[in-house]
Amino acid sequence: MAMQSVRQRFFQIIRESDKKRFLSSQQIIDRDNKYGGIHFKPLPVVLTRGEGVYLWDVDGKRYLDFLAGFSTVNQGHSHPRLVKIMRDQVGKVTHTSRAFYSEPHGELGEYLTKLLGWDRFLPMNTGVEGGETAIKIARRWGYRVKKVQSNKATVVFAENNFWGRTLAALSASSDPNCYTDFGPYMPLFEKVPYNDLAALEKKFQENPNICAFMMEPVQGEAGVVVPSDGYLKGVRELCTKYNVLWIADEVQTGLGRTGTRLAIDHEGCRPDILILGKALSGGMYPVSGVLADDQIMLCLETGSHGSTFGGSPLGNRVALEAVKIIEEENLAENAKKLGKILKEELSKVPKDIATEFRGRGLLAGLIIKKEFAEGWDICLKLRDAGLLTRPAHGQIIRISPPLTITEGQLREGINILTTVLKNYK
Numbered sequence: 108m109a110m111q112s113v114r115q116r117f118f119q120i121i122r123e124s125d126k127k128r129f130l131s132s133q134q135i136i137d138r139d140n141k142y143g144g145i146h147f148k149p150l151p152v153v154l155t156r157g158e159g160v161y162l163w164d165v166d167g168k169r170y171l172d173f174l175a176g177f178s179t180v181n182q183g184h185s186h187p188r189l190v191k192i193m194r195d196q197v198g199k200v201t202h203t204s205r206a207f208y209s210e211p212h213g214e215l216g217e218y219l220t221k222l223l224g225w226d227r228f229l230p231m232n233t234g235v236e237g238g239e240t241a242i243k244i245a246r247r248w249g250y251r252v253k254k255v256q257s258n259k260a261t262v263v264f265a266e267n268n269f270w271g272r273t274l275a276a277l278s279a280s281s282d283p284n285c286y287t288d289f290g291p292y293m294p295l296f297e298k299v300p301y302n303d304l305a306a307l308e309k310k311f312q313e314n315p316n317i318c319a320f321m322m323e324p325v326q327g328e329a330g331v332v333v334p335s336d337g338y339l340k341g342v343r344e345l346c347t348k349y350n351v352l353w354i355a356d357e358v359q360t361g362l363g364r365t366g367t368r369l370a371i372d373h374e375g376c377r378p379d380i381l382i383l384g385k386a387l388s389g390g391m392y393p394v395s396g397v398l399a400d401d402q403i404m405l406c407l408e409t410g411s412h413g414s415t416f417g418g419s420p421l422g423n424r425v426a427l428e429a430v431k432i433i434e435e436e437n438l439a440e441n442a443k444k445l446g447k448i449l450k451e452e453l454s455k456v457p458k459d460i461a462t463e464f465r466g467r468g469l470l471a472g473l474i475i476k477k478e479f480a481e482g483w484d485i486c487l488k489l490r491d492a493g494l495l496t497r498p499a500h501g502q503i504i505r506i507s508p509p510l511t512i513t514e515g516q517l518r519e520g521i522n523i524l525t526t527v528l529k530n531y532k
């Protein structure tokens with residue numbers, strides 16, 4: 108009798124844990140909505156596995172990923188080299204903090220500085236911390252090198268920028284959803300229209316206390332806004348002329364996404380501070396960081412900055428491998444080649460459906476006419492047809508697949524998208 112009740116209890120536990128293991132998609136979504144914050148609205152699909160350009164949901168349905176975690180998984184999901192390096196490093200040492208030295212820190216710094224051409228690399232974790240770090244360095248430089256009067260250092264941002272959700276980032280934002288009711292805001296953050304050199308020069312002329320201009324070489328979250336040719340060169344010239352640091356936020360555009368190693372390479376120019384994130388770790392672990400030359404980076408001295416996790420052996424090791432993959436698999440070249448096909452094909456979508464296609468490399472957006480359909484509803488139909496992405500600002504269908512995508516897979520995705528649009532009504 109006692110034995111039987113032990114058996115019964117055993118099977119009851121198995122049944123209960125099975126029930127927990129096999130929740131339906133809807134149950135998983137409901138649980139999220141009940142216990143999580145509601146600050147983001149995920150598309151209703153529950154993903155459980157990824158490989159290359161594909162994702163699978165809990166019911167085993169396969170999807171082509173046209174978002175790549177907002178341009179993070181440039182190397183494709185679960186790239187075998189990244190999985191291996193993670194496993195190897197986890198078995199050695201993951202975290203020491205910067206209280207001590209560990210080999211991967213200098214190894215990543217040496218690789219990135221030699222590859223990209225700045226003197227130093229300072230690793231952080233998320234993209235927004237990269238931005239915060241860049242601005243701290245720029246303010247320090249403003250006081251110590253440019254000799255801006257104490258507490259007067261001003262930072263100028265491009266309108267419609269997006270660089271994250273901290274209080275400093277939202278203070279720079281032009282999007283009311285991002286900043287409303289989070290004030291008071293960071294002082295001496297100003298904005299100029301993007302892609303407008305005359306407005307930038309006017310700003311620089313009016314205020315000698317400007318220490319930095321921060322912008323994205325292609326604005327990602329604004330809806331893939333590609334500046335006119337010559338804008339980046341013009342920014343470089345104005346920043347040099349007015350002794351202002353140019354901070355290029357390449358958290359989204361960097362590392363192959365726009366068809367060159369960095370988006371600034373389209374005009375062959377070099378900012379004073381470069382911010383990287385997202386694809387820097389291929390989605391394995393949050394790694395971001397900034398690159399700058401000695402006279403700028405060394406404005407931060409011991410004790411002035413830091414992060415418990417930033418620069419960890421695990422993060423550094425995975426980032427090194429992630430960047431090597433982008434280089435060795437020629438992913439920027441692939442983005443350039445396939446970006447042309449994407450543009451060619453999606454520019455053919457009739458204007459009563461999509462008013463515009465915007466893009467550079469494999470960072471693209473198709474702007475759906477509001478009278479035709481809501482971007483969200485199109486994304487739901489795309490999901491049903493086996494393709495995952497999300498709209499930006501309601502109507503802009505983002506197209507940013509992993510850069511490992513083949514021409515065949517890209518055409519498969521384009522075909523799903525155009526068929527869904529054709530049959531929508």
Ligand SMILES: Cc1ncc(COP(=O)(O)O)c(C=O)c1O
Pocket residue numbers: 177233234235236238269270271272323327328356357358359360384385
């Ligand atoms: C250009 C840019 N900078 C910074 C960030 C912020 O990165 P994170 O969300 O990792 O903080 C983003 C995020 O989308 C971004 O697109």
